[in-house]
Amino acid sequence: MVTGGFKGRSIISIADFSREDIEYVLAIAKRLEGMKKKSGLLRDRIMATLFFEPSTRTRLSFESAMESLGGKVIGFADPNVSSYKKGESLYDTVRMVEQYCDVIVMRHFVEGAPRLAAESTTKPVLNAGDGANQHPSQTLLDLYTIQKTQGKLKGVKVAFVGDLKYGRTVHSLTIALSHFSPTFFFVSPPSLRIPSYYLEDLRQKKIPYKECEDVMEVMRQVDILYMTRIQQERFPDPADYEKVKNVYILKKEMLANAKVNMKILHPLPRVNEISTDVDTTPYAYYFQQAGNGIPIRQALLALVLGALK
Amino acid sequence: MNPPKNLKPYKVYAIEKGTVIDHIPARKALKVIEILRANEAGDSIVTLGINMTSKKMGHKDVVKIENKELTDAELNKIALIAPDAKISKIKNFKVVEKMHVVVPDTFKNIGTCPNPLCVTRNQKVGATFYIIYKHPLKLKCHYCERVFAGDEVVL
Numbered sequence: 188m189v190t191g192g193f194k195g196r197s198i199i200s201i202a203d204f205s206r207e208d209i210e211y212v213l214a215i216a217k218r219l220e221g222m223k224k225k226s227g228l229l230r231d232r233i234m235a236t237l238f239f240e241p242s243t244r245t246r247l248s249f250e251s252a253m254e255s256l257g258g259k260v261i262g263f264a265d266p267n268v269s270s271y272k273k274g275e276s277l278y279d280t281v282r283m284v285e286q287y288c289d290v291i292v293m294r295h296f297v298e299g300a301p302r303l304a305a306e307s308t309t310k311p312v313l314n315a316g317d318g319a320n321q322h323p324s325q326t327l328l329d330l331y332t333i334q335k336t337q338g339k340l341k342g343v344k345v346a347f348v349g350d351l352k353y354g355r356t357v358h359s360l361t362i363a364l365s366h367f368s369p370t371f372f373f374v375s376p377p378s379l380r381i382p383s384y385y386l387e388d389l390r391q392k393k394i395p396y397k398e399c400e401d402v403m404e405v406m407r408q409v410d411i412l413y414m415t416r417i418q419q420e421r422f423p424d425p426a427d428y429e430k431v432k433n434v435y436i437l438k439k440e441m442l443a444n445a446k447v448n449m450k451i452l453h454p455l456p457r458v459n460e461i462s463t464d465v466d467t468t469p470y471a472y473y474f475q476q477a478g479n480g481i482p483i484r485q486a487l488l489a490l491v492l493g494a495l496k
Numbered sequence: 497m498n499p500p501k502n503l504k505p506y507k508v509y510a511i512e513k514g515t516v517i518d519h520i521p522a523r524k525a526l527k528v529i530e531i532l533r534a535n536e537a538g539d540s541i542v543t544l545g546i547n548m549t550s551k552k553m554g555h556k557d558v559v560k561i562e563n564k565e566l567t568d569a570e571l572n573k574i575a576l577i578a579p580d581a582k583i584s585k586i587k588n589f590k591v592v593e594k595m596h597v598v599v600p601d602t603f604k605n606i607g608t609c610p611n612p613l614c615v616t617r618n619q620k621v622g623a624t625f626y627i628i629y630k631h632p633l634k635l636k637c638h639y640c641e642r643v644f645a646g647d648e649v650v651l
Contacts, residue, residue: 200641277619299615299639318613320641384634384643 193490197305197312201326201359206366210340213331215495216482225485228494229258235288236262237280237304238315239271239295244455244477245315245324249292252484256494261288281307290492293317311491319355325454326359328483329413332476333364336450337410340364346372346405349415349435349460351381356454357415361385371396372405376431379421401434407444412437412470414453414460439464452476511541514562514586520578522547525557527647528581531573534561553580572606575599576646579633601627603635607649614640625649 193211204212219225234253238246241264250260266272271280277300284291285308293301294315301314301321316322334340345364347357351373361371361381371389373381373396380398389396399405402412417435422428436459437451453461453473465471489495520528525544529535534542540562550556566574566583574581575597585593605622616623616639624638633646 202641277615295615296613297615297618298611298613299637299641300619302639303615303619303621318640 194493194496195309195311196491197301197314198323198487198491199302199305199312199314200321201323201363202321204323204363209327209330209363209366212327212483212486212490213334213340215490216327216331216479216486218495219485219489220482226255226257228489229253229256229492232258232290232492232494233288234258234260234262234290234292234488235284236260236264236315237284237291237293237295238262238264239266239293239297239300240316241265242294242316245294245322245480246292248477248480249313249315249324249484249488252481253488255481256485256489258488262292277303278307281312285310290488313487313491316355319353321359322355323359324480324484324487325356326363327487328476328480329356329360329452329454330363331483332450332452332472332479333411335479336472337448340367342368342370343410344370344372344408345411345413346374346402346409347381347413347415348374348402348437350379350417350421351375351415352379353418353421354415357381357413358385360413361389365389365392365394369394372409373398374400374402374405374435376400376417376434378427378431379417402437403441406441407446410446410448410450412445412449412451414451414457414473416456416458416460436460436462437465438462439468442468442470445470510589511543511560511562511586512589514540514560515564515566516584516586516591517559517561517574517578518556518582518584519550519553519580520557520559521553521580522555522557524577524647525559527577528557528559528574531577532561532564532566532570534559534564540564569606571595571597572600572603576603576607576633576635576649579630579646599627599630599633603627603649609637609640609642610644610648610650611637611640611642614642616640623649 253260281304290311292313292315295317298318298320301317305312337343351357419428449470450472451470525546543560545558547555579599581597583595584591603625609616609623625635628634628636634643636643
């Protein structure tokens, strides 16, 4: 992608973004957040949300972003009511929907479906999550949050905690932050380590990282503590889950030695991996993080629809 | 027992006309035969050597297929399994042309993505892979973005 060339483009994967692209989207998001009169930016534009897999928060966030810029929303949130169930191909669905809208937001359980959709239409497609693969608006809002809380993206020290094997947000954010000379700490049980491909990539890029099993080993050093949920169903043996589940629960007393600027992020929903007594500490930032999804999604919609440059 | 001196070790059945594929990674010859459908080659003779000693590779496999010339698409397929393979075209029992497999930057419509959740396994669209590393061969699926070793990409 070439910065400035977002009009008409699809947003499918963070791997398609250069460093300049990322900085550009974040700058537009910041501009939109401070903009007073923005409710007419996308007037008479229509966004179609095609959610082949339920996701309340991402869908509401996209809808809120579109409506706040004056646009309209159509779509479905339940694939059972779509013609997909009747056997319609993805290509046909997209060719039909493109007649009704200016931009398509798609979530699909099939990995790569949004890229195929983007190749099937001339209207921009925004990937709102495709299985375990990509969720670029989440990654951009994570980056926006880091920039906002740390005043910079360059040189931040980030610890990822929990399920690093299957965690889509972790993989995408690792790739995206690699443009900004980070230091990474990967904190996970041995069975949920980050896939070796990502580590190979970091070694090639000469980005320092460390793997460990105990978050307390890195607590004093990190600027961002990125928590993820460990799902019981990832463990074939329930006894293995019992062994690790309590090690990866963040409690208030564990934060005693944290840096003052440290912020805790989480893609949500949380189950029990962050104890609720952490919510009232100055480190907790996960709800504001979700809120940052609005200016990021506003920025993406405004850019691909050519309303802002 | 030592072999008789006039016998070249490992010399497999010489062919009059056809193709020799040398420097296949050890124990991958059957895969090469499978992707070339050489086992369906009618009356043509197919010989294979598995786990042969190689100065360069330690062990290697070799495949000889009578009456067969490789197409570009077949060369691409071989690159997935044997990126260092040497191909010799044989006529009148002599090597008339030697070729190295060239690993392309992109594999289009060759192979199947091993990820059952990939859109290429669910919709009518061919798989496309990009090369991430050549040694060892690692490919990234254009659609699901997962990374696989060359021989994982089901053909």
